[in-house]
Amino acid sequence: MKSFVGLQVVLLVIFLTGCKCKEIEKVDYTDAKSSLLAQMDPLIYDPEVRPHLISGTPEVVAVGIEIDTFSEISVAKMDFTAEIYLRQYWMDPRLADNGSFGLPISLTASETVSSIWKPDLYFLNEKSAKLHSVPSPNILLRIWPTGQILYSQRLSLTIGCQFDFFNFPMDVQICKLEMQSYAYSTDDLHFRWHEPPIDFRKSDLNFPEFELIDIEVDKSIEEHQATGNYSRLIVAVRIKRDSRPYIINIYVPSTVVVILSFMSMWIDPRAVPARVTIGIITVLTTMTQSVNIQQELPKVSYVKAVDVWLAACLVFVVGAMLQYALVNVLLQREADRNKKEPHHAVNRVNPEALSMTDTPAPLVSYWSPGKVDMFGRVVFFVGFAVFNLFYWLFYVLL
Structure with missing residues (x-):
């Protein structure tokens, strides 16, 4: 029993001593803070003067x-x-x-x-x-x-x-x-x-x-x-x-537009409204993409990688439209030649019937509309593939 009471007394003394130490620490910290604030008094401390000005060291x-x-x-x-x-x-x-x-x-x-x-x-x-x-x-x-x-x-x-x-x-x-x-x-x-x-x-x-x-x-x-x-x-x-959002929103759609312009070369050249419509739509779509990109970026004096891409896409879709213009010219010449062929056939039977104003039949051109379309399919697809190869090698890998 006595030992138990003695243990309680010891624990009480330790508790009171700890509390007193904390109070002393609190008092010491308060005194130290007051002492520091006194050192910062404007009468003895000038905040405009750097600490080591008198010694001359930086x-x-x-x-x-x-x-x-x-x-x-x-x-x-x-x-x-x-x-x-x-x-x-x-x-x-x-x-x-x-x-x-x-x-x-x-x-x-x-x-x-x-x-x-x-x-x-x-x-x-x-x-x-x-x-x-x-x-x-x-x-x-x-x-x-x-x-x-x-x-x-x-x-x-x-x-x-x-x-x-x-x-x-x-x-x-x-x-x-x-x-x-x-x-x-x-x-x-x-x-x-x-x-x-x-x-x-x-x-x-x-x-x-x-x-x-x-x-x-x-x-x-x-x-x-x-x-x-x-x-x-x-x-x-x-x-x-x-770059993934730009590939999805710019590069993939523009690639689809270019391929769509190439696909028009598989349409019958005599379907003028269809081929002209595809050409105009692809050109306008590519130009709209380019304008939208320029509005999101600051104006700079040099050419950006996306500018090169969109410019090349525009060249390909415009080229596809010009290719159809050539095909249409050949179609017109072929139609004119077909109209004149019966007249020249009669004249070949009776050569004396030729007058001085008659003109000989034009030579059959080697480049027929069908051959121009076949040539365009190969050249445009191969050209676009080669451009992609050099473009991605230059801007990504190099």
């Missing part, structure tokens, strides 16, 4: 990016939208020894965060940017007793990207995110990558129309500008367009 800021999503890639506007967590690390000796007993102090209030010096990093090719503020501003300032600082922000960025549409729609694009200081040259500030520089999960990054190949970072480079040399960081996002 600030070294490590940058890390966590990519959350790519929400939109606009081909017409030539930009993409991404949600990222931007994290910057640097040392500020003025905020060291803040009495935080070895633990970092986190600050989230906008007024407090704005009261210390921060790097003026900006995105060179940014079109628009937004700091998330629901339910509160998504910012974090974490300060260690050593003076190390972490500044984290959650941003939505719309970044311009110079797309190259030469191989469209089998193209691979490289979109860059470029960052540098706006006011501080390399004499005052250097950017470098934190480890790891880029954090993302490839399976979570779903692109409309595109497939992510890789995300790479370039080493910190110095960029010369009129006001000095500036430290710059670059993130390169390599994406490949999913």
Whole structure:
């Protein structure tokens, strides 16, 4: 019984000691935070002055990016939208020894965060940017007793990207995110990558129309500008367009239209309405496809792969229509010759009956309408097959 009571007393002492330690930790953290805020007093801390200005050494800021999503890639506007967590690390000796007993102090209030010096990093090719503020501003300032600082922000960025549409729609694009200081040259500030520089999960990054190949970072480079040399960081996002929707919606229908124009060569040449209708419909369909594609893409000064395809399809369908024009001319000549043959037959019986105004019968042309149609069937089909071979070899495999 006595041992049981003794055990209860020991457990009670341990419980009270633990509670007291937690209260002490809470008091210590509160005191440390108050001490840190006192160090950030505007009377003794100037947020406009960088930490190592007096010593003359440049600030070294490590940058890390966590990519959350790519929400939109606009081909017409030539930009993409991404949600990222931007994290910057640097040392500020003025905020060291803040009495935080070895633990970092986190600050989230906008007024407090704005009261210390921060790097003026900006995105060179940014079109628009937004700091998330629901339910509160998504910012974090974490300060260690050593003076190390972490500044984290959650941003939505719309970044311009110079797309190259030469191989469209089998193209691979490289979109860059470029960052540098706006006011501080390399004499005052250097950017470098934190480890790891880029954090993302490839399976979570779903692109409309595109497939992510890789995300790479370039080493910190110095960029010369009129006001000095500036430290710059670059993130390169390599994406490949999913060409399957374009094959289904453009290449397959246009191929069917071209083959349909060739099939008219199997129709009786005397069926003029049928062959002319097929020719006109195939030409108009190909031209409509070309116009619709041009409306979806920005105007560029070079020829795209899809332009070559549609132009070739237009050449083939127009060629099929011109082929029937030749067949129709031969039909007319054949009809005229058949009308004159009885008259010339009589004249051959009585040669003296020929007058000076009579003309001899035209020679029978080797190229009859039937032979022209047979020749066209072979030439057009073989020509279209050869074009396909070279087209796909050039734009896909090479």
